[in-house]
Amino acid sequence: ETQIIQLDPNHLDEPYARQQVEYAARLLQEGELVVLPTETVYGLGANAFNAQAAEQIFIAKGRPLSDPLIVHIADEHELENIVSVVPEAAKKLAAAFWPGPLTMILPAGPRVPGLITSGLPNVAVRMPSHPIARALIRAAGVPVAAPSANRFMHVSPTTARHAYMDLKGRVPLILDGGPCTVGVESTILDLCAEVPTILRPGGTGLEALRRVLQKVQPPQLRQIQSEEEEDLTQAQAAPGQMRVHYSPHVPTYLFEGSVEDMRHAMLAELQARQAREEHVGVLIADEDLNAFQESGAIIYSLGHTPEQAATRLFAGLRTLEDAGVNVILCRSFTEQGLGLAIRDRLLKAAGGKITKV
Numbered sequence: 001e002t003q004i005i006q007l008d009p010n011h012l013d014e015p016y017a018r019q020q021v022e023y024a025a026r027l028l029q030e031g032e033l034v035v036l037p038t039e040t041v042y043g044l045g046a047n048a049f050n051a052q053a054a055e056q057i058f059i060a061k062g063r064p065l066s067d068p069l070i071v072h073i074a075d076e077h078e079l080e081n082i083v084s085v086v087p088e089a090a091k092k093l094a095a096a097f098w099p100g101p102l103t104m105i106l107p108a109g110p111r112v113p114g115l116i117t118s119g120l121p122n123v124a125v126r127m128p129s130h131p132i133a134r135a136l137i138r139a140a141g142v143p144v145a146a147p148s149a150n151r152f153m154h155v156s157p158t159t160a161r162h163a164y165m166d167l168k169g170r171v172p173l174i175l176d177g178g179p180c181t182v183g184v185e186s187t188i189l190d191l192c193a194e195v196p197t198i199l200r201p202g203g204t205g206l207e208a209l210r211r212v213l214q215k216v217q218p219p220q221l222r223q224i225q226s227e228e229e230e231d232l233t234q235a236q237a238a239p240g241q242m243r244v245h246y247s248p249h250v251p252t253y254l255f256e257g258s259v260e261d262m263r264h265a266m267l268a269e270l271q272a273r274q275a276r277e278e279h280v281g282v283l284i285a286d287e288d289l290n291a292f293q294e295s296g297a298i299i300y301s302l303g304h305t306p307e308q309a310a311t312r313l314f315a316g317l318r319t320l321e322d323a324g325v326n327v328i329l330c331r332s333f334t335e336q337g338l339g340l341a342i343r344d345r346l347l348k349a350a351g352g353k354i355t356k357v
């Protein structure tokens with residue numbers, strides 16, 4: 001009972017596309033959920049001013065109410081309806097990065113339901129650049145609350161199919177706009193902190209932010225030690241600080257070291273596991289393809305630039321998971337640009353299982 005409608009983001013002016021966007025907008029106005037493409041990942045949208053609609057998001061995802069939602073807008077003037085003040089820094093950042101993969105944490109205005117912010121005094125706002133997201137938000141005439149359209153704790157979806165696999169039967173409509181062009185979630189920047197602080201690295205790089213604001217506090221990349229250490233009551237104590245996310249359903253090991261050393265260590269681990277009849281998946285780069293060609297592993301390459309790696313990362317984790325591997329061995333990449341977000345997601349996927357070589 002989940003309908004999927006394919007739309008070409010470059011031809012939204014055509015009558016058929018307009019009709020479908022109007023239909024999706026009507027669902028949002030009626031308090032229903034709609035999965036929509038954004039440039040980062042697919043989102044699970046609801047009318048942000050309707051607390052009952054927003055509550056459906058948590059139910060469909062299986063997400064605890066202590067994990068707050070990002071509010072998406074299509075035009076900057078909508079910011080006034082959501083936040084109580086717009087600091088100078090936010091204006092500068094909006095001019096530089098909106099529409100695009102930057103989420104700002106700002107003081108919440110009175111119209112934002114407490115459910116959206118998990119009771120925090122601040123709200124997360126972002127203006128996506130994806131033409132379908134923008135058209136839908138405009139047509140709905142309300143801001144759209146949207147987390148990533150995956151089941152809670154799973155890998156974020158970068159295609160409509162990923163979202164369908166996680167949410168079929170739980171949402172009436174998925175708008176399919178093709179694969180996401182950025183591929184990792186937005187950068188979350190806390191502008192309520194004394195020094196603007198990155199809470200989650202994402203599609204907008206630290207270097208780029210520092211060209212606009214003098215001072216930006218880099219994110220604290222956390223290496224989660226073990227699943228047992230993860231305690232959902234932690235989330236209650238500090239909303240918005242959930243520590244586990246983006247985990248594939250298969251144990252994932254992250255290797256660190258020089259390219260040569262990582263390759264050797266991964267191949268050795270691979271052989272040891274194959275000797276125990278395990279099916280092994282490897283997440284590598286194009287430059288490693290020759291070394292792994294004959295290895296018998298199921299190979300997924302993230303390409304050769306951080307931009308490519310970002311668009312392929314979540315699809316790669318899901319592909320290996322769906323291939324039925326017992327384990328995923330993954331190399332590390334540069335931390336430049338989008339590399340910081342990739343490193344953060346890999347650390348979370350590995351949940352502390354890191355091999356330094």
Ligand code: TXA
Pocket residue numbers: 038040041042043044067068069070101103105117120122123124126128146147148149184185186187188199239240241242
């Ligand atoms: O790219 C993205 O940001 C995607 C697309 C759909 O826009 N959305 C997304 O949402 O990644 P989600 O719900 O998966 O992650 C939002 C995170 C929360 O887990 C929380 O950590 C943080 O944003 N957050 C939201 N509101 C917050 C607030 N008021 N204070 C601090 N952190 C907040």
Ligand code: MG
Pocket residue numbers: 147148156
């Ligand atoms: Mg998410």
